[in-house]
Amino acid sequence: MDLYIQIIVVACLTGMTSLLAHRSAAVFHDGIRPILPQLIEGYMNRREAGSIAFGLSIGFVASVGISFTLKTGLLNAWLLFLPTDILGVLAINSLMAFGLGAIWGVLILTCLLPVNQLLTALPVDVLGSLGELSSPVVSAFALFPLVAIFYQFGWKQSLIAAVVVLMTRVVVVRYFPHLNPESIEIFIGMVMLLGIAITHDLRHRDEND
Template identity: 50%
Template structure:
């Protein structure tokens, strides 16, 4: 992971602004902290208590998902950067202290991760290189989430029908039967588009002729939406900084894009790189759709937004021609989201099946990513140390399951793969393991 002064400056500024958003109670990254924030904002909870709760909810994700994903991909991620700024922002007693603590965390991450990664690359057994195998099943696996989401919400018959259509489209794209030869489209992109379209059509068909009976407490919504609007300048600056980082290849927005982006940045063929970046953008766009109802409804009821908004700044950032356009697009996108927040909430009331579809999407994405990362981690540890590596990996993964999953499954596989690499190197130094030749 190469050190860059520009990278350090952008990361430090982004962590400083997100810490300020947390300090003022305008936005946090952790979805579980957002519902608690009104207790602090309205004076029923003190800063130290909220900071303690924030730390308890976030530390596991920082240590597992945040660190494991960054070490395995060389890309920064929001769990590593913004969960700590949630904590630092509510811990700080002054705005300047929140900004200072947030900025210091950003500097520490960039410097620390660079040092750790450089140190790991000199190990006798190159497990950092082997971790590249993690991304192999992610692209194909994620593209199948619409089938699972449709089955969850509409039953196995529609799920089976969708599976046939989606896999048929995949093969037609693979064989180049649909698009002109000069247009490069990954088969997975075709799968995602058709699958998501089918999911939306099933939901709209189910909602036909229905009218919403939900009135909502709109006066409270409007009052709390005004709190978010007051932070609009901070949101715009934060959106611009995060989008610039993502465009420059320093940062990935989610678990569904980080491994695809790693693959894109290491690809030798520019056309393949561009196709993978487009795939990552599409993946984050579809993931964002799945999280819209959750983020919008919690924002309206709590008056606290997400530091990355509805996450649509990420696809804009990946596809922008340069960092300047990405920053402008990120600022405009998150500002627009804030401005139409109340209207988005009212629109969601009219389509209950679409709201339910978002729950199915989130569940399906989590499950396919868990499976894909488990398979990718298995490939990585076999490459590191064949069946010795596999045995160590299975023992670590099973131990996490038996102990009640102190590390969430999404992070358990990559973290177990990293630990397997460290153990294999230790065994090598003790002359208890010899890697296969070649």
């Protein structure tokens, strides 16, 4: 019963995201967003737009989406929603867009466990190697808050934030090996970004008063 509920929920979710992409209302991949106005205005057909969407997304699907899901057994947004962007852009009508998206969600959910069991049964640790594919991408995500601090508040603030994030990683790796250091880095970076932004805003308010 639980499996059927999961299938229905995932199918509705992927079907809706594909429909939104078809109608150019929303897409998961930021890189596809600039081509949507050309698609709406008729300067680009769906085949051309779908080709661009495929080229922009397939690397993330393979390196992050598939590898992360096979290693952890958990679904992720890259595997679910990047392909629905492609399917939605390619679909010739709304019904087909929703149907293709729903089918994709069902396939991912039902094929995940058998593929995982097959790879686990192999004499070579394939899952560990696949998991390493996503490590550079996830590590790069941890730098985003630091880049935002650098552009918004200067190199001094970003240097302080970088030192804090680096020390956090050292502590996590040394004393909390069961935690994912990249996720903790992103969390600390976001906290630093919010803290610096709030402090900067309060300081400017006091100066204006």
